[in-house]
Structures are given as C-alpha cells and as structure tokens.
Amino acid sequence: MEKQKVIISENIHKTLESSIDECAHDKLFVLADENTACMCLPLVKGLKCLEKAHYIIIKPSDTNKNLDTLAFVWSKLGQMGATRHSLMINIGGGMVTDLGGFAASTFKRGIAYINIPTTLLAMTDASVGGKTGINFNGLKNEIGVFNNAQSVIIDTVFLKTINRENMLSGYAEMLKHGLIYSSRMWAEIMNFDIENPNLDELRRMVAESVAVKKRIVEQDPHEKGIRKALNFGHTVGHAFESFAMTRQPILHGYAVAYGMIAELYLCVTKAKFPTDKMYQTVDFIHSHYGRMNITCDDYQLLYEFMTHDKKNISDKINFTLLGDTGDIRINQTADKEDILNALDFYAF
Numbered sequence: 001m002e003k004q005k006v007i008i009s010e011n012i013h014k015t016l017e018s019s020i021d022e023c024a025h026d027k028l029f030v031l032a033d034e035n036t037a038c039m040c041l042p043l044v045k046g047l048k049c050l051e052k053a054h055y056i057i058i059k060p061s062d063t064n065k066n067l068d069t070l071a072f073v074w075s076k077l078g079q080m081g082a083t084r085h086s087l088m089i090n091i092g093g094g095m096v097t098d099l100g101g102f103a104a105s106t107f108k109r110g111i112a113y114i115n116i117p118t119t120l121l122a123m124t125d126a127s128v129g130g131k132t133g134i135n136f137n138g139l140k141n142e143i144g145v146f147n148n149a150q151s152v153i154i155d156t157v158f159l160k161t162i163n164r165e166n167m168l169s170g171y172a173e174m175l176k177h178g179l180i181y182s183s184r185m186w187a188e189i190m191n192f193d194i195e196n197p198n199l200d201e202l203r204r205m206v207a208e209s210v211a212v213k214k215r216i217v218e219q220d221p222h223e224k225g226i227r228k229a230l231n232f233g234h235t236v237g238h239a240f241e242s243f244a245m246t247r248q249p250i251l252h253g254y255a256v257a258y259g260m261i262a263e264l265y266l267c268v269t270k271a272k273f274p275t276d277k278m279y280q281t282v283d284f285i286h287s288h289y290g291r292m293n294i295t296c297d298d299y300q301l302l303y304e305f306m307t308h309d310k311k312n313i314s315d316k317i318n319f320t321l322l323g324d325t326g327d328i329r330i331n332q333t334a335d336k337e338d339i340l341n342a343l344d345f346y347a348f
C-alpha cells in the first residue's frame with residue numbers, strides 16, 4: 001500500500017478543496033450519517049467543490065455498521081451513477097469511515113475515497129491506516145479490506161460537535177497510543193483534563209497520536225507484525241463490545257478502555273509490566289469511563305468472542321502485551337485460565 005496522506009488542517013474549506021482537486025473524478029459522493037449530516041455538514045456547506053456532490057445519508061452508530069447499511073450505500077452509488085472514476089468523501093465518526101471506506105473499496109472493485117473524521121476516535125484512529133470494514137455475525141470488523149483513503153483530513157474544529165462520551169471514547173485510543181509508545185506520552189495523557197479540554201492543547205496531542213499510529217502502519221500496513229501493537233486492549237475490548245451489543249451497546253473506546261484493564265493485568269502477570277502504572281491506568285479508566293458490569297456467568301461468552309480475534313493463529317488467542325510503557329510484545333498467547341483471571345481482575 002502507498003503511504004497515506006494525513007493532513008492536520010486548520011482550514012477545512014481550503015484543505016478539502018485542494019484534496020478534491022488532487023483527485024481527478026467524474027462524480028463526487030458524500031457519505032454521512034444522520035448525526036453528522038446535521039452537526040458537521042453545515043461546517044463544509046457552501047463549498048464550491050461540493051456544489052454538485054451527491055449525498056448518501058445512513059443511520060448512525062456502530063450497530064448499523066452492517067451488511068444492510070453497506071448494501072444501501074452500494075445501491076445508492078449505483079442508482080446515482082457512480083463509476084470507477086468517482087470519488088467518495090466519508091465525513092463522520094469511525095462507523096462512517098470504516099463502512100464508507102469498505103463501500104468505496106469494493107464498489108466496481110474500488111473507487112477513491114477521502115476521509116474527514118469528525119470524532120476524536122475517528123481522528124486519532126479509525127480514519128487512518130486503511131482498515132475498512134463492517135461488523136458481521138455479531139463480530140467486530142469481521143469483514144473488510146485494507147485500503148488507504150486517498151487522503152485523511154483532520155480538523156479539530158469538528159470536535160466542538162461531539163459530546164463527552166464520544167470525546168472519552170476517542171481518548172481511550174489516545175491512551176492506548178501513549179501506553180504503546182512512551183512513558184512521557186502516557187503520563188501526558190493521564191494528566192490532561194479531557195473533561196474540560198483546552199482545544200489547542202488537544203489539537204497538538206491529536207497530531208502526536210496520529211503520528212504514532214501512522215509510523216506503525218507505514219512499517220506494517222497489513223498487520224503481519226508490529227501493527228498488532230495498535231490492537232492493544234482490543235482482544236478483550238472487542239469481546240466486551242460484541243457482548244454489549246447483545247444487551248446495551250457501548251461506544252468502541254469504552255470497550256477498549258475496559259479491555260485495556262484486563263489486558264494490563266496480563267501485561268503485569270506475563271510480561272512484568274510495572275504494577276503501579278497498571279493501577280494508575282485502571283484508576284484513570286474507572287474514574288472517567290465507569291464500569292461495564294459483567295459476572296462469572298458471562299466469561300464463557302466473552303471467551304468465545306475472543307476465539308474470533310483476527311490476530312489469532314491456529315487455536316491460540318493472541319494478545320499484544322507490554323513489558324512497560326513503550327515496550328511492545330506482539331504475538332503473546334494466553335491460555336483460558338489466564339484469560340479468566342484477567343476477566344476476574346476486571347470484574348472485581
């Protein structure tokens with residue numbers, strides 16, 4: 001895959017105009033969900049380059065990141081005359097950039113697309129790195145392809161449109177980047193007041209977080225090795241998220257935050273991660289994200305979800321663990337007993 005162009009923009013109008021200009025196309029499509037259509041599209045309204053755009057609006061939330069919504073987008077593209085030379089702009093959170101990226105990557109075997117992430121999660125994680133896809137059979141991102149957006153335009157002006165929960169959801173992925181990158185970055189993230197954020201400061205931290213992700217993706221775009229570091233917290237996190245979808249869905253970043261609690265326990269017990277840093281991180285997560293209650297009766301289903309993790313090889317459940325902040329250990333396996341102990345640590 002080619003290197004991805006990620007632009008940290010201070011003028012969304014100008015950046016979008018030039019990004020569209022750089023990408024020759026016949027027809028232009030804009031994909032948004034119902035929330036972004038009313039909260040974010042007004043911020044790009046009136047742009048000359050969007051005058052002739054065709055809009056496709058889908059239902060919001062990860063529960064709609066599914067085959068039905070994907071089929072709806074493919075149908076709309078077909079009905080509105082998209083060709084292989086068309087361009088799609090995905091404007092929204094991770095659900096829109098994941099599903100939109102997949103729709104574009106597969107329609108007529110692939111049309112170009114640009115991501116404009118509007119949530120903190122999409123800015124720091126989902127929109128960057130070319131992972132596209134949908135949930136299937138109750139499993140997270142079960143179907144998808146790696147295919148980079150032509151460009152990703154990150155403008156923190158959109159953060160004014162999101163609520164506390166979505167801000168925290170994205171911040172969990174930034175905390176993950178801190179944990180896998182360095183003690184300094186981890187400490188900065190732990191000490192920043194994300195509940196009353198200074199937006200200039202946050203903008204700088206977003207750029208740093210994106211740089212951490214981008215560097216790793218460029219080394220290993222198809223997740224054969226070091227990219228698995230970006231999946232820290234996700235073996236258990238995705239199991240929590242799939243589990244929650246059967247009851248009361250939770251935001252992706254909350255699931256990752258809870259997953260990091262269980263996986264930090266494995267880091268301590270299997271990779272000698274410092275216990276004090278684990279407890280500091282766990283306290284941070286509890287104080288901002290609360291808890292998702294699970295009991296021992298739920299462990300078997302959670303374990304079954306983990307058996308579907310995309311990092312697994314043969315029958316072993318694969319984790320990315322840390323020996324310390326920034327000390328990444330990929331392809332670590334844990335047996336069922338270790339995993340149940342980690343769930344116990346999370347639950348009590």
Ligand SMILES: O=C(O)C(=O)C[C@@H](O)[C@H](O)[C@H](O)COP(=O)(O)O
Nearest residue numbers: 125129131140141227230231234310
């Ligand atoms: O970009 C990656 O690689 C990641 O693993 C980043 C994750 O934070 C992200 O949630 C990703 O979409 C999860 O991918 P999956 O392959 O575990 O479904």
